Amino acid sequence: MSWDPQILVFACNWCSYGGADAAGVSRFQYPPDVQIVRVMCSGRVDPGFVLRAFNKGADGVLVTGCHLGDCHYQDGNYKAEKRVEMLYTLLGQLGIQSERLGLEWISAAEGQRFANVITDFVGKIRRLGPANGGEGP
Amino acid sequence: MTLQDSMQRTNAQMCYSCGKCTAHCPVVRVGASESPREMVERAQLGRDLTNDDLVWNCLTCKLCQNYCPEDVDFIGFIREVRGLSRDNGGKPEYTHGEMMQTMARIFASGKFKQNKLEWLDRSKTSHDGEVALWIGCGPYVDTALKDHGSDQVNISNAALDVLNMLGIKPRVLDEEVCCGHDALWIGEDETFEALMDKNLEVISRSEITKLVFTCPEGYEVMKHEYPDMGIELAHISEVVADAVDDGVATFDKMEKKVTYQDPCRLGRFLGIYDQPRKVLEHIPGIELVEMEHSGKRSRCCGVSAWINCNQNSKRMQMERLEEAENAAPTLVTNCPKCLTHFNCVKNEDGFDKEIEFMDWTVLVSKTLRGV
Amino acid sequence: MSASSVLVIGGGIAGIQASLDLANAGAHVYLIEKAPFLGGRMAQLFKTFPTNDCSTCIEAPLIVEAHRHSNIDVLVDSEVMTVAGKAGDFKVKVLKKPKYVNDNCTSCGDCFDACPEAVPNEFDVGLKLRKAIYLPFPQAVPSTYTIDRDLCLNKGHLIACEKCLEACEVENCIDFEMKAEMLDLDVVSIIVACGGSVLDPRSLENYGYGKFENVITNMEFERLVSASGPTEGELIELEGMESPKRITFVLCAGSRDVNFQGYCSRVCCMNSIKEALLAKEHLKDVEITLLYMDIRSFGKGFEEYYNRAKEMGIKFVRGKASDVTKEEEHLVVRVENTEEGKIEDMETDMVVLAPPLLPAEHIGDLAKVLDIKLDDDGFFKMEQVNVLPLRGTKEGIFLCGVATGPKDIADSVAEASGAASGALSYAEKREHPIVDIPEKGGEGEPRIGVFVCHCGNNIAGVVDVEDVAGYAGELPNVVHSENTLFACADSTIEDIINTIREKDLNRIIVAACSPKTHGDLFMDALIEAGINPYLFEMSNIRNQCSWVHADEPERATEKSKTLIRMSVARANLAEPLIAETSSVTKSALIVGGGIAGLTAALDLNAQGIDVTLIEKQEELGGRLRELHKLSPEGIEASKLLTQKMKDLLKSNVNVMTSATLDDVKGYVGNFQVTIKSLEGVTTKDFGPIILAIGSDLYEPTEFGYEDYENVITNLELEKMMEEGPIEGKTISFIQCVGARNEEYPGCSRYCCETGIHQAAQVAEDNKVNFLYKDMRTFGKGAEENYKIASEKGVRFFRWTEQPEFDGNEVKVQDVFSDMTLALPTDLLVLSVAMRPNQETVEKLVEVLKVPLSEEGFLMEKHVKLGPVESSIAGVYLAGCVSGPKRLDESVSSASGAAAKAAALLSKDEILVSPIVAFVREDNCRWCARCSEVCPYSAIDIVEIEGGKVAWVNGAMCTGCGACVVECPTKAMILKGFKDEQIEAQIDAMMGELA
Incomplete structure (x- = not known):
């Protein structure tokens, strides 16, 4: 049976969401397995959101923000990085492969990069298979 | 209903x-x-x-x-x-982005095989003993709340040392899941039941005869809410107290004036007041001074089940720690969550107490010198 | 309105910044741009140094703001034809050329695909094609397409090509009959922000540009590495199309060269280092060499950037390339490595030239129209180069950016704000748009209306729009759903407004394009319909769906449904948000009475603003009092200062000397400042605070300064020169004393120029040695003074190892001669570094919580685009408080800070964005984690009845949400982005809709 992954992407308003828009303007194609949730800053992404998504059935979660040093709010992306690192450990403990969580920096000008990042991430999640695919006890 | x-x-x-x-x-x-x-x-x-x-x-x-x-x-x-x-659509004020509750739900879903024992020194455990040590949620909480000073794995490690010292190489049940205490107490019956069913299965398959806890919550919920599993349940302080009674536990000296926090699950729910005190008093150099409210009248650490932590919680904690400070420079708790809550408040604005927090099991592990 | 209008010529970053400062201060602006779009050269850049910020990302929001600002009329495709009248009453004629596409354009791009004619796109420096009807780059604003009639086949209706017209699905959009218009504008003052041009590198014959494909300019390189450029950031050789393995950057390719341009172009060193770093990022193994004369990394953070490039293995060779030739497959650059004294023929695959920046094309014509003078270099002449750098030679005309000479973005932006300050003094009216934002709409059960856009064929060509609209209509709480050809068309906006009223809708979802480009348009529609604009949601089913999933229509349709489901989940929990207002105390405080403080005070006074200036010393004037003759023209500092003091006496500025800042409470618009003076301690209220606290100078311990009487600092030399002639001595200067070392990497920016100026003066009657690391004479006229010094016989020695002095001789390892020389010296002059004004900075950190750079200067809001603002709202930076500056730069930044203060003071109350954090007091345990993570010091722990809580100052909060995540107890809420809303979106994505 064919399976399409459910992937949640958090995109910060100033850089990555703009990058996603720019990908569209330039018609850079990527797989439709992702849904974008806009937040003002990647530092707004609560680790609880990520756990919630996995609990609700997401196969992958990608947090995207401004390049380090570019944050519209000075250092929100460093905060995001720290939280994602904590989540890598936590997901590992929970038995959720930590590769299912991604963190990427994409600027508003990087439409191509946005498409590439999504394509790669979707490819990775497809290779990993569904998040409950035989991983259960 | x-x-x-x-x-x-x-x-x-x-x-x-x-x-x-x-x-x-x-x-x-x-x-x-x-x-x-x-x-x-x-x-x-x-x-x-x-x-x-x-x-x-x-x-x-x-x-x-x-x-x-x-x-x-x-x-x-x-x-x-x-x-x-x-x-009716009501819900608590979840703390920490609802992470703890979401994790419990993830365990309950049974979709993932957890992997929380990386820190475990297997040489301190056995594969087929009859006594097991319950690990509980400490490893997750430590990861999620590192910034808040959570240090619960340390308590499990201390318990392993204590048991080893007493000649017990406990088993650790790799497949144990969250005990469900918090899910039960926040009214998530489905989550609780799913977790309980998994644990019942794991425990029955393990063929252990005794399960030892450092966390009073796991103990309480298994004793009072799980069906009878036909095995003995005990808190680590009971195990050590028994060894003291049998005259087989010896302790090194530790000069410390301490006071003791009765966790509500261990005290009022399970009636274990005397055993931890008895052990403390048995350690040479330890002076135990009671707080104004202790034993049955003991006051709570301020938060329960990772919900509704707020202004009032802080007031309770500050008042409780005032009592503790008046009693002794070191507060010994006997519940990993009490310790996490107190460590958290210690890092907060407005904390002005001169007091050290210590887990009971950790303290004992530092002085116990075996049989 | 026109009676107080200001004309801004040029729509690059300087013109945009000046327009925004004027408009935000309530003046009306005509912003004239020759090109069809705003953004200028900055829009072409991929990244900006030294932070590698994405250029588009930081400029685009300003462009959009300028374009949408109700106080700014943007006139693109326009040129100033004549200017008559005088300051306060200029009559301007502007020619507006036709675009042939009107504002109905939805930027869908259908016409672009249909157009048969293509030429190289100017925006990509010709490396990519555009059509006759085009948008030069995706983020262009205005985003209306334009027709290049020189290229269009339909020119003069010779050939009846109307392919674009046929492809366009919007009614009344492309209009071949559009005519040029002549507009008559009445303005009170004029700002010239016309930018510059670049030397045609073909004239640099030896470098082979135009002859060899792989010899390119730095701008071509910029487009090549740009993610939005012709190769999507793939760095390839133009000939061979492979990745280059070796790249050689040729700096000063025509600058600092009497055959081309004698002056320094100021930006090329840093820009080339940036591009070298970008190349390194793209191609890890690429070998990069920079050929340079002096690395002029003089700005804040620049030296560190240069050091990073060296650490990354980028090779710096000192020498000016003599020629570029081609051998077989590769290029050969010939250069003398002047540090090693040998000629090198460097094989390379790509040569990147840094040609000089020139005055704008037709600057002479513009000068005639404006009746102002040009300087010797052909740029607009400043009224006075040290203290009136932003004034043209005619009253009421102000200059900024590259109009007066080469400059980087940060300097241009600071000047633009400064020019705005000057222009504002002629504009009497201060009007701000009054928008009455309705509060209602949140009450009762959600009644959601969904509008699904076809965007012509852009969405409907992929997504089954009718199916999606039908699906949306079935979702809970959705009471209206329809599909529409163009959601942003005027007729649809009308329809949305009517439907809100008729069906009593209280939440609106438009499923179309991006909220970043179109959100405001629809929010305005909600306001018109009488409901709160924050009850609006947008589902981005074009940019983030149909356009990027063109080959998967079924899945794109499903995805569109999911996106709308998620929007419904968010909308269900949306609340009306009201921007809170905060009053403004109509009085400005300036801390520091040096030239920066004086300039800011006089600027504000000229605008009729109540100003208090405090100075901790007994006398005003600051460092300027200690200077004799100023570089580059030798004008006496005391003359300039006397003039300022006269102006001050005539003004209403309230001056307090021997006064210091003791405490600051409050926030933007409402600071309560405690001032200590000889008369005692007073507390006064101020709206803005301008910090003009100057800098300290490094006190040397090296070179025997403490032991030998004949070792003095450059400042002490200034005093000696003032006291009387110095004759018959051998004087040695040592540069970079206390700067550019490990402890303190930054360049002090002022000292090469002043050192050269001093050296040239004393060289008349003395023998002079000048010992330097890199000669950084980048300011106006400074390079020329360097030449004069050489002519007067000053001997130059370049060092990397620190020289030594024994009281009689300076021992230096001279790089050029590779010899250790002993230079007999009667007087040793140390050019000392600027350091932060330690004492005052410490106080500011204590009372204002301002963040500092590693070197201890105050941080700007943004190093490129916010050079005169601090990260604390309402606190502005003038002069050396934020880092070393030259005199004219201090003055420009002081005027810039004055413009920001003026904008704040022009308002009776300030509106605070409603997307701010908010504390639920019951849940707060005042742990202070929120206030620790807040980058804007917007959160305090405050006493309330019976305890304490965190309190968010809405005027300072920017809505980033960091505190919300940090809050352990859900006490902190981010309005508009509540946890529950994001959680509901996640649940809805997985199919759960509450």
Whole structure:
């Protein structure tokens, strides 16, 4: 049976969401397995959101923000990085492969990069298979 | 289930509004807008309790029940009202982005095989012994709340040392999942039942005869809420106290003046007051000084089940720590969550106490010198 | 309105910044741009140094703001034809050329695909094609397409090509009959922000540009590495199309060269280092060499950037390339490595030239129209180069950016704000748009209306729009759903407004394009319909769906449904948000009475603003009092200062000397400042605070300064020169004393120029040695003074190892001669570094919580685009408080800070964005984690009845949400982005809709 992954992407308003828009303007194609949730800053992404998504059935979660040093709010992306690192450990403990969580920096000008990042991430999640695919006890 | 059923089951309908519960309730003391008595009265009048202040702010510390002349199981009532409230769209104020609850739900779903024992030194454990040590949620909490000073794995490690010292190489059940205590107490019955079923299966398959806990919550919920598993359940302080009674435990000297925090689950729920004290008093150099409220009257660490931590919680904690500071420079707790909560407040603005926190098991592991 | 209008010529970053400062201060602006779009050269850049910020990302929001600002009329495709009248009453004629596409354009791009004619796109420096009807780059604003009639086949209706017209699905959009218009504008003052041009590198014959494909300019390189450029950031050789293995950057390719341009172009060193770093990022193994004369990394953070490039293995060779030739497959650059004294023929695959920046094309014509003078270099002449750098030679005309000479973005932006300050003094009216934002709409059950856009064929060509609209209509709480050809068309906006009223809708979802480009348009529609604009949601089913999933129509349709489901989940929990207002105390405080403080005070006074200036010393004037003759023209500092003091006496500025800042409470618009003076301690209220606290100078311990009487600092030399002639001595200067070392990497920016100026003066009657690391004479006229010094016989020695002095001789390892020389010296002059004004900075950190750079200067809001603002709202930076500056730069930044203060003071109350954090007090345990993570010091722990809580100052909060995540107890809420809303979106994505 064919399976399409459910992937949640958090995109910060100033850089990555703009990058996603720019990908569209330039018609850079990527797989439709992702849904974008806009937040003002990647530092707004609560680790609880990520756990919630996995609990609700997401196969992958990608947090995207401004390049380090570019944050519209000075250092929100460093905060995001720290939280994602904590989540890598936590997901590992929970038995959720930590590769299912991604963190990427994409600027508003990087439409191509946005498409590439999504394509790669979707490819990775497809290779990993569904998040409950035989991983259960 | 209806409110009426709950009231019958918990004796709430017997309440004759004497107000003793209110007088003792720690949440009321620091400023709750409603008292246990008022809530029960509203229930007797058939009012909707979904958004009542105490539904989620009650600590379920059971202090009120010490004194109730009508034997109302108020916290049992609260637990059931929480389930009813949920059905009406009510929910608690989850702390830490709802991470703890979400994790419990993830375990309950059974979709993932957890991997929380990376830190474990397997040489301290056995594969087929009859005694097992319950690990619980410490490893996750430590990861998620590192910034808040959570240090619970340390307690499990200390327990392994203590048991080894007493000649026990315990098993660790790799497949144990969350005990479900918090899910049960926040009215998530489905989550609790799913977790319980998994643990029942894991424990029965393991063929152990005794399960030792460092966390009173796991102990309490398995003793009172799980069906009888036909095995012995014990808190680590009971195990050590037995060894002291048998005259087989010896201790190094430790010069320390300490006071002891009775965790509500270990104390009022399980009646274990004396054993931990007995061990402390047996350690040469330890001077145990009781706080103003101790034993059955002991006051709560301020938060329960990772919900509704707030202004009032901080007030309770500061008051409790004031008592502790007046008693001794070191506060010994016997519940990993108490310790996490106290460590958290220690890092906060406005903390002005000169006090050290120490877990009971960790303290014992530092002085116990074996049989 | 026109009676107080200001004309801004040029729509690059300087013109945009000046327009925004004027408009935000309530003046009306005509912003004239020759090109069809705003953005100028900055829009072409991929990244900006030294932070590698994405250029588009930081400029685009300003462009959009300028374009949408109700106080700014943007006139693109326009040129100033004549200017008559005088300051306060200029009559301007502007020619507006036709675009042939009107504002109905939805930027769908259908016409672009249909157009048969293509030429190289100017925006990509010709490396990519555009059509006759085009948008030069995706983020262009205005985003209306334009027709290049020189290229269009339909020119003069010679050939009846109307392919674009046929492809366009919007009614009344492309209009071949559009005519040029002549506009008459009445303005009170004029700002010239016309930018510059670049030397045609073909004239640099030896470098082979135009002859060899792989010899390119730095701008071509920029487009090549740009993610939005012709190769999507793939760095390839133009000939061979492979990745280059070796790249050689040729700096000063025509600058600092009497055959081309004698002056320094100021930006090329840093820009080339940036591009070298970008190349390194793209191609890890690429070998990069920079050929340079002096690395002029003089700005804040620049030296560190240069050091990073060296650490990354980028090779710096000192020498000016002599020629570029081609051998077989590769290029050969010939250069003398002057540090090693040998000629090198460097094989390379790509040569990147840094040609000089020139005055704008037709600057002479513009000068005639404006009746102002040009300087010797052909740029607009400043009224006075040290203290009136932003004034043209005619009253009422102000200059900024590259109009007066080469400059980087940060300097241009600071000048633009400064020019705005000057222009504002002629504009009497201060008007701000009054928008009455309705509060209602949140009450009762959600009644959601969904509008699904076809965007012509852009969405409907992929997504089954009718199916999606039908699906949306079935979702809970959705009471209206329809599909529409163009959601942003005027007729649809009308329809949305009417439907809101008729069906009593209280939540609106438009499923179309991006909220970033179109959100405001629809929010305005909600306002018009009488409901709160924050009850609006947008589902981005074009940019983030149909356009990127063109080959998967079924899945794109499903995805569109999911996106709308998620929007419904968010909308269900949306609340009306009201921007809170905060009053403004109509009085400004300036801390520091040096030239920066004086300039800011006089600027504000000229605008009729109540100003208090405090100075901790007994006398005003600051460092300027200690200087003798100023570089580059030798004008006496005391003359300039006397003039300023006269102006001050005539003004209403309230001056307090021997006064210091003791405490600051409050926030933007409402600071309560405690001032200590000889008369005692007073507390006064101020709206803005301008910090003009100057800098300290490094006190040397090296070179025997403490032991030998004949070792003095450059400042002490200034005093000696003032006291009388110095004759018959051998004087040695040592540069970079206390700067550019490990402890303190930054360049002090002022000292090469002043050192050269001093050296040239004393060289008349003395023998002079000048010992330097890199000669950084980048300011106006400074390079020329360097030449004069050489002519006067000053001997130059370049060092990397620190020289030594024994009281009689300076021992230096001279790089050029590779010899250790002993230079007999009667007087040793140390050019000392600027350091932060330690004492005052410490106080500011204590009372204002301002963040500092590693070197201890105050941080700007943004190093490129916010050079005169601090990260604390309402606190502005003038002069050396934020880092070393030259005199004219201090003055420009002081005027810039004055413009920001003026904008704040022009308002009776300030609106605070409603997307701010908010504390639920009951849940707060005042742990202070929120206030620790807040980058804007917007959160305090405050006493309330019975305890304490965190308190968010809405005027300072920017809505980033960091505190919300940090809050352990859900006490902190981010309005508009509540946890519950994001959680509901996640649940809805997985199919759960509450």
